Amino acid sequence: MATIKDVARRAQVSTATVSYVLNGTGTVSDATRARVLAAVAELGYQPNYSARALRTRSHTIGVVAPGIASRLADPATAEILAGLSEAATAAGYCLLIAAPTDSEAEGELDLRLARSGRVDGLILFDLHIDDERPALLTNAHIPTIAIGAPTNGVACPIVGFDLRAGAEQATQHLIRLGHRRIALLTVPSDLSISEPFYAGYVTALHAAGLRRDATLVIEAGTSEDDGVAAMQELLAARTPPTAVLAATDTLAFGAMHALRDSGKVVGQDVSVMGCDDLPLAAHTYPPLTTLRAPRRELGATLARHLIGLIERRTVPPVTLLPVRLIVRHSTAAPRAAG
Amino acid sequence: MATIKDVARRAQVSTATVSYVLNGTGTVSDATRARVLAAVAELGYQPNYSARALRTRSHTIGVVAPGIASRLADPATAEILAGLSEAATAAGYCLLIAAPTDSEAEGELDLRLARSGRVDGLILFDLHIDDERPALLTNAHIPTIAIGAPTNGVACPIVGFDLRAGAEQATQHLIRLGHRRIALLTVPSDLSISEPFYAGYVTALHAAGLRRDATLVIEAGTSEDDGVAAMQELLAARTPPTAVLAATDTLAFGAMHALRDSGKVVGQDVSVMGCDDLPLAAHTYPPLTTLRAPRRELGATLARHLIGLIERRTVPPVTLLPVRLIVRHSTAAPRAAG
DNA sequence: ATATTTTGCTTAACCGATTAACCGCTTAAA
DNA sequence: TTTAAGCGGTTAATCGGTTAAGCAAAATAT
Structure with a gap:
């Protein structure tokens, strides 16, 4: 050569x-x-890339995601990566993907990649409440951007979806259809996106003069099975809801399954809404009414902001991308409108 | 530092x-x-990574995939990447993702990444018939492994699924249910996986003493809409098939859509099968009978073989992973059996 | 007791780029 | 006329590791 x-x-x-x-x-x-x-x-x-990088920068953005824990295999993640990769390449950067192992947890791997100069900065997926990674990395002066919702005092800039406004809009949609007993299926409360979604739901209820019923709010997990279980719990109650808003499409799929298994017709008997607009949401039976989260755009924004940080420009501490209501056929007026 | x-x-x-x-x-x-x-x-x-890489190797595996052309956003790709990433990390390698641009096509980007020493080897997605990349890279002595089917004289080792056996098994399943008019929806014939799938279908038909009917074989595209169009074409024929085998789950979803839209009940009226077993295949209505392709394992195998090539071990020229029949509810005996 | 090998370490070349410092020459400014 | 600035290059230090070669002391063989 x-x-x-x-x-x-x-x-x-x-x-x-x-x-x-x-x-x-x-x-x-x-x-x-x-x-x-x-x-x-x-x-x-x-x-030669290494020789150049030795004197300058690596021009590489790191993403640490567990393969097994399905993060990387998640279709939503894939779209974020696509946006990330395109925007990064356009700016002369590449994307590095590494998987944590038994012997090296996510935070340690983040730190090693950055401190060895293999990456110039990192994108954090799955931001938790009290996540130690932003502070860990920011204190080490490692450019870092997290995906999620702005929880109090996160030590690095955040980019995410405006789930508060989204959940409010979704809840409004159900209220306008005539629903009064609207259940909420949330993701685990230690995920940063849990709180704003709940807040939007409550805001819309109050704005319509409805009271929040604690028995209608269920903290589910993240898998489809979790959605099934949560829906079964709701159906077992004395007065089941006429509509269900799930914090993710995956939970909504589970809810739809549970409803179908108990002989109900989704849409006619019970309305179901999700959030994400996964590719498959349009192809379930019935097609799912949901909130479209612009994942590609999220990826592109993440790349731009992180590169901004790397090149010492200032970036906004919080950026929330708007989500859009997509009405399909899983929602309808309640059967006995009342 | x-x-x-x-x-x-x-x-x-x-x-x-x-x-x-x-x-x-x-x-x-x-x-x-x-x-x-x-x-x-x-x-x-x-x-320091760069200093070390300057003297030794980059310990990085490259994947060049267009973000827009949806390759990277495809859920199936995501699972392959997950397997790839895990196996690579376990062997001390990382995964580098780059997107081709208007000014730099896929092959050029492959070449640049390897010749600049940014990656030690490359994984090729979407292998076409007469794809020039394997020869281009292999001639430049760049370790390369392609995903796909063994077409005549590909210049690099290949890892893929045994779609020939899979299609045969799937067709047999439909024949055993009593179907005689079985349609095939294929992906574009310039993709390397097209041919073996077709071959398996024909083999099973012949083994059962059935003759191939050319009007039942449709070269569709890769999107769900392509599946819809292909199914509509089949339904418009004088004697529509009683069963449809699609080369991908995505095409099968489209076929199911088209059937539903024309008032047929999938399973009862017309059986539909796919191939891939995407996460959503279990959650359509009805759940799709399909062939499970072990994508994680594919990713892990790709990593092992590529690293083998990089470290100058010999690797088998062709490795086909078996696919497994997953029977769900989109297939049943034909309505008017016989 | 001497020769030979092994052990444990250092020295210094090297990987392939970037970049500060410098240098001779031409041109513009004082 | 003298000085300063600009142009178009070169030289050599540097980034942070790896590794071949070499060397003294200790261990082993003859």
Whole structure:
């Protein structure tokens, strides 16, 4: 493989001049520049990445995600990665994916990748309440952006979806259809996105003069089975809800399953809403009314902000992307409208 | 950030000794080793990645996938990546994701990443018939593994699913249920996986003494809409099929949609099968009978083989992972049996 | 007792780029 | 006319590791 020395020799200049030409720095005459570029083309020269990174930066963005714990295998994550990868590449950065192992937890891996200079900054998925990673990394002066909701005093900038407004809009949609007993299926309360979703739900209820019924709010998990269990719990109550708002599409799929298994018709008997608009949401039976979260755009925004941080520009501490109501056929007026 | 020099100074040895201790090479006394390790711990020393990579290898595996063209956003891809990432990390490698742009096509980007030493080897997705990438990269002595089916004379090792056997098994399943008019929805014929799937279908038909009816074989695209269109075409025929085997779950979803839209009941009126077993396949209505492709395992195998190639071990030219029939409720005996 | 090998470590070259410092020459300013 | 500034390059230090070569002391073989 040709090195910068080979190019310099062929163009009859020093390696410094070659470097200046290739980086557009320094002052080089047109004639010399042409000779250098010709030599580069003739040799098919490609600057060595490691050598360059050793003196400058790695131009790499890190994502640490557990493969097994299904984070990486999640279709929603995939779309975020797609947006991230495109925006990063456009800015001259690449995306590095690493999986934590038994011997090296997520935070440690984050730290190692950054401190070894393998990445210039990190994107944090699955931000928890009291997550130690933002402070850990920010204290070590490692550029970091987290995906999630702004919980009190997170030590790094955050980009996420405006789930509060989204949940409010979704709840309003159900209220306008005539629903009064609207259940909420939330994700575990230690995930940062749990709180704003709940807040939006409550806001919409109050705005419509409805009171929150604690028995209608269920803290489910994140899997479809969790959605099934939560729905079964709701159905077992004396007065089951006429509508269910789930904090994720996956939970909504579970709820739909449970309803179908108990002989109810989703939409006609009980309305179900989700949040995410996964590709499959349009293809369930019936197609799911949900909130569309712009995941590609989230990825692109994450990339822009993180690169901004890396290149020492200021970035907003909190950026919330709007979600949009997508009405399909899993919601309808309650059967015995009353 | 502490460097190897700082560690050497603190442990009162040369940098070479520190390097030997950290890499387990050379001969170092226990006492010295202990001093070095203590210094490493006290300083929180982390070897610089770029410096190490400059002398050795990048220990990085590259994946070039277009974000927009949805490859990266595909849930099936996500699972392959998860397996890839885990196996790579376990072997001390990381995964680098880059997106081609308007100005740099996939093959060029592959080449640049490898020739600049940013990656040690590459995984090729979406292998086409007459794909130029395997030869391009292999001729440049770049370790490369492709995902797909073994087409004649591919220049690099291949790992994929045994779709031929899978399609045969799927077709047999439909035949055993009593179907005689079985349609096939294939992916575009320039994708390497198209041919073996077709071959398996034909083999099963012949083994059962059935003749292939060309009007029942439709070359669809890859999207769900393509599946819808293909199914509509089949339904418009004089004698529509009683069963449809789609080469991917996504096409099968489209077929199910088209059937529902035309008033048919999937399973009872027309059986539908897919291939992939996407997470959502279990959650459609009715749940889809399909072939389970072990995508995580594919990812892990890809990683192992590529790392083998990088570390100059021999790897098998073709590795096909078996797929497994998953019977759910989208297939049943034909209505008017016989 | 001497020769040979092994052990444990150091020295220094090297990987391939970037970049500060410098230098001779030309041109503009004082 | 003298001085300063600008141009177009070169030289060499540097980034932070790895590793071949070498060397003194200790262990083993003859």
